[in-house]
Amino acid sequence: AQSVTQLGSHVSVSEGALVLLRCNYSSSVPPYLFWYVQYPNQGLQLLLKYTTGATLVKGINGFEAEFKKSETSFHLTKPSAHMSDAAEYFCAVRLYNQGGKLIFGQGTELSVKP
Amino acid sequence: EPEVTQTPSHQVTQMGQEVILRCVPISNHLYFYWYRQILGQKVEFLVSFYNNEISEKSEIFDDQFSVERPDGSNFTLKIRSTKLEDSAMYFCASSESTGGMDGYTFGSGTRLTVV
Numbered sequence: 001a002q003s004v005t006q007l008g009s010h011v012s013v014s015e016g017a018l019v020l021l022r023c024n025y026s027s028s029v030p031p032y033l034f035w036y037v038q039y040p041n042q043g044l045q046l047l048l049k050y051t052t053g054a055t056l057v058k059g060i061n062g063f064e065a066e067f068k069k070s071e072t073s074f075h076l077t078k079p080s081a082h083m084s085d086a087a088e089y090f091c092a093v094r095l096y097n098q099g100g101k102l103i104f105g106q107g108t109e110l111s112v113k114p
Numbered sequence: 115e116p117e118v119t120q121t122p123s124h125q126v127t128q129m130g131q132e133v134i135l136r137c138v139p140i141s142n143h144l145y146f147y148w149y150r151q152i153l154g155q156k157v158e159f160l161v162s163f164y165n166n167e168i169s170e171k172s173e174i175f176d177d178q179f180s181v182e183r184p185d186g187s188n189f190t191l192k193i194r195s196t197k198l199e200d201s202a203m204y205f206c207a208s209s210e211s212t213g214g215m216d217g218y219t220f221g222s223g224t225r226l227t228v229v
Contacts, residue, residue, distance in 0.1 A: 034217065043120075043205060043222035044157070090157060099170045100145050100212045104157040 006091050006105035014113050019063075019078040021108045023091030026072065031093040033074040034102065035065055038088040047089075050074065061085070086112045116140040120206050120221035127196055127228055135191045135224045137206030146189045147207040147218065148181065150174070157205065163189065164212070196228045 007022040025031060032051045036044040048059025055067040061084075065076045074091060091105040119138040127133050139146050148160040162169040163181055180192045189208075193200055206221045 036220070043118075044207075044220040046217045046219070049217050092157075100162050100209060100218075101147065101159040101170060101172075102149075102157075102218060103159070104149075106156040 004091055004093050004103055004105040006089075006108045008108055009106065010109045010111065012111040012113060013081045015083055016080050019076070019081045019085065019110065021076040021089050021091075021110065023065075023074045023076065023105055024072055025074065025091075025093050027093065027095055029096040030067070030069055031095045033065070033067060034092040034094070035059065035063070035074075035076050036090045036092060037061075038090065038107075040087075044090065047076070081110075081112045083112050083114065086110055116219070118206055118208055118219050118221035120204075120224050122224060123222065124225045125227070127226070129198060129228055130195050133193050133196055133226065135193075135204050135206075135226070137189045137191070137221055138187055139189055139206065139208030140210075140219055141187070143208035143210050143219070145169075145209045145212055146181075146183070147209075148191045149205045149207065149220075150202040151205065151223075152199075152202045160191070160204075169212075193226075196226075198228050201226060201228045 003026050005024045034049045035047040047063050048057050050057050050067045058064045063078045088107050088109050090107045092102040121136045146163040149157050151157045159172050161171045161175045178194050182190050203223045203225050205223045207218045209218045
């Protein structure tokens with residue numbers, strides 16, 4: 001079955017430290033890849049997406065992610081964490097020829113310590 | 115920035131009652147979706163809708179669920195006879211294209227509590 005795996009349900013970093021949230025997918029054909037952020041009691045906000053072209057994509061709030069086909073990964077990074085980055089982060093894929101539905105990972109809760 | 119609007123933000127209902135969750139997608143979007151997130155679990159696909167019919171549905175979307183676009187702007191999810199396990203956050207989403215190359219825009223969700 002096609003799936004999305006986010007390694008680590010909770011990640012804690014210090015303010016100013018590197019943020020690395022991991023996402024791996026299982027698919028024989030590269031999918032479209034998305035990262036969404038969910039702040040408490042809010043909806044899902046698109047951070048960034050990869051569809052085609054350049055494998056390093058930049059998103060909002062200083063986040064970026066790199067699609068690595070050989071590793072079937074799409075890890076999310078930010079060089080310097082800010083307190084306001086504390087939220088739940090979801091990786092999602094839209095599989096080729098699987099309609100428009102998104103398959104989500106289980107989410108990673110990011111905590112930022114002062 | 116165009117938004118997907120969902121109402122109500124919270125709904126409490128008794129088991130066995132019917133509920134209708136409402137969504138107003140972005141006006142030029144053609145593809146519409148419902149997802150749900152049970153507390154502490156991942157976001158799950160329920161159904162996609164295009165050209166006034168269901169494009170795809172998950173195994174979760176059984177006969178108790180239905181969707182409708184009654185007036186060209188609203189997109190509704192109806193649960194006919196709610197069960198305790200229907201308690202979840204329900205998200206509506208829309209996209210301009212089926213592939214989501216433009217991304218999918220999600221609403222803020224409706225938290226449904228079945229008691």
